Amino acid sequence: MGKVSYTAHISNRNSSITSKSKLQGVAKHNLRKYKSDEYSMDNIKIIRGTEDLYQDVKNVYHQEFDEVIKEYNEKQKRADRKIEDYFDHVANLEQDMAVEIIFQFGDKEFWKDHEELKDRMHFVYSYLTSQLEEMLPDFKIASAVIHYDEASPHMHVVGVPVWSGAKKGLRKKVSKRNVFTSKTLADILQGKLREEAGKCFEYHFDEELKEKGKGRNHDLSVVEYKVAKETQTLDRVNKELEENVGVLIEVNQAVSNGRDELKRVKNETDELLANGNAEIEKLADHSKALGHEVSELEDRKNFLGKEVLEKEAKKKSLDEEVAILEDKSKYLDEEVSKKEMMLDIADMTLAQKEEELNVSAERMQRNLQEAETLYKKYASLPLSDRHYRSMEDMFALTQRVSELEEENRQLRGLLQKAYDFMKNFLLDGKTLLDKFLETIGERVQQIFTDKKR
Numbered sequence: 417m418g419k420v421s422y423t424a425h426i427s428n429r430n431s432s433i434t435s436k437s438k439l440q441g442v443a444k445h446n447l448r449k450y451k452s453d454e455y456s457m458d459n460i461k462i463i464r465g466t467e468d469l470y471q472d473v474k475n476v477y478h479q480e481f482d483e484v485i486k487e488y489n490e491k492q493k494r495a496d497r498k499i500e501d502y503f504d505h506v507a508n509l510e511q512d513m514a515v516e517i518i519f520q521f522g523d524k525e526f527w528k529d530h531e532e533l534k535d536r537m538h539f540v541y542s543y544l545t546s547q548l549e550e551m552l553p554d555f556k557i558a559s560a561v562i563h564y565d566e567a568s569p570h571m572h573v574v575g576v577p578v579w580s581g582a583k584k585g586l587r588k589k590v591s592k593r594n595v596f597t598s599k600t601l602a603d604i605l606q607g608k609l610r611e612e613a614g615k616c617f618e619y620h621f622d623e624e625l626k627e628k629g630k631g632r633n634h635d636l637s638v639v640e641y642k643v644a645k646e647t648q649t650l651d652r653v654n655k656e657l658e659e660n661v662g663v664l665i666e667v668n669q670a671v672s673n674g675r676d677e678l679k680r681v682k683n684e685t686d687e688l689l690a691n692g693n694a695e696i697e698k699l700a701d702h703s704k705a706l707g708h709e710v711s712e713l714e715d716r717k718n719f720l721g722k723e724v725l726e727k728e729a730k731k732k733s734l735d736e737e738v739a740i741l742e743d744k745s746k747y748l749d750e751e752v753s754k755k756e757m758m759l760d761i762a763d764m765t766l767a768q769k770e771e772e773l774n775v776s777a778e779r780m781q782r783n784l785q786e787a788e789t790l791y792k793k794y795a796s797l798p799l800s801d802r803h804y805r806s807m808e809d810m811f812a813l814t815q816r817v818s819e820l821e822e823e824n825r826q827l828r829g830l831l832q833k834a835y836d837f838m839k840n841f842l843l844d845g846k847t848l849l850d851k852f853l854e855t856i857g858e859r860v861q862q863i864f865t866d867k868k869r
């Protein structure tokens with residue numbers, strides 16, 4: 417009889433995966449995310465799935481139910497009955513959203529004597545996982561992880577129970593009760609699967625499993641699994657040589673298939689590397705061309721920078737010239753203002769002198785008239801009286817004429833100074849005197865000429 421125990425227990429009651437938080441807890445335990453002191457990635461072997469168990473389960477949901485949910489929602493007339501995400505939907509139903517099965521061969525005492533052979537369990541558990549997928553296709557495996565860091569090497573398998581027998585609602589849904597029935601537990605987990613796994617174990621360890629005990633197959637919880645004692649006594653199962661040879665043939669075939677697959681993957685990898693190298697060379701050429709373009713743009717940028725500096729210098733020079741011209745223009749405006757002011761003063765002076773000349777002319781005219789009046793007055797008097805009186809009047813008149821001539825001389829002198837002053841200023845290419853004579857000078861000149869006569 418065999419002496420090696422075999423256990424397969426399913427999550428139940430307190431260890432049931434009925435929420436996202438419990439699923440995350442299972443993920444942390446199975447993949448040792450809490451990093452215990454004994455943790456080592458060498459002691460954790462992933463057979464199915466990735467290092468993100470939580471996402472692996474979600475991926476199974478999408479693969480199995482996305483199309484079903486789409487069909488279901490298209491039939492719903494009410495928006496509140498539609499299901500947006502089936503993973504979230506099941507997580508809120510307080511039912512098993514995933515199921516964990518823990519498989520173990522041998523107890524603590526057995527592995528104490530076979531420590532050096534633990535690595536062989538990788539072949540046993542890999543074979544067991546493939547047989548589980550084949551015998552129980554409604555259990556969609558998302559993750560399978562072997563733990564070597566405890567007394568006995570064991571495997572955690574997490575999957576989604578998918579049932580297609582519903583008459584209402586979804587045509588396919590998650591249902592642990594309908595997938596893991598009593599018949600399933602007895603015929604598969606403790607029946608065919610146990611038998612196939614036992615063959616593989618015996619091949620690698622030359623040890624038989626204990627005979628399966630009679631009675632009810634219990635759906636053990638994770639806690640019960642950890643504390644339960646292996647009390648079942650199994651009879652040694654006599655294996656025929658043909659069966660052993662059959663197992664060996666299957667293993668050899670699997671190895672051969674694996675080599676073929678490895679060769680195929682290697683060929684694909686070599687092809688990808690070749691294509692990748694060609695693409696890298698193409699990118700390198702493109703990068704080199706871009707480098708030349710960048711260099712040319714840098715040269716162009718430097719050239720334009722010099723042009724900008726030159727134009728800025730030229731602009732600065734022009735700005736300085738403009739400033740000088742503006743200052744000169746301002747100075748000329750001020751000079752023009754001064755000249756205009758002096759012209760106004762000259763106009764006022766000339767007007768004043770003209771008025772004085774007119775007054776002098778009028779005065780001379782009155783003196784002539786007085787002389788004529790005196791002449792007529794004294795012409796009728798006797799000669800002696802007339803002579804005496806005329807002499808007095810002539811003397812007074814001569815004195816008056818002298819005074820008038822002196823005034824006239826002074827006025828002509830002032831007018832000549834005004835002319836000389838106006839000759840020093842230019843307006844529109846002509847002297848100020850020329851401008852003045854064009855307007856009022858002709859009259860003054862006429863008066864001046866008449867006086868000379």
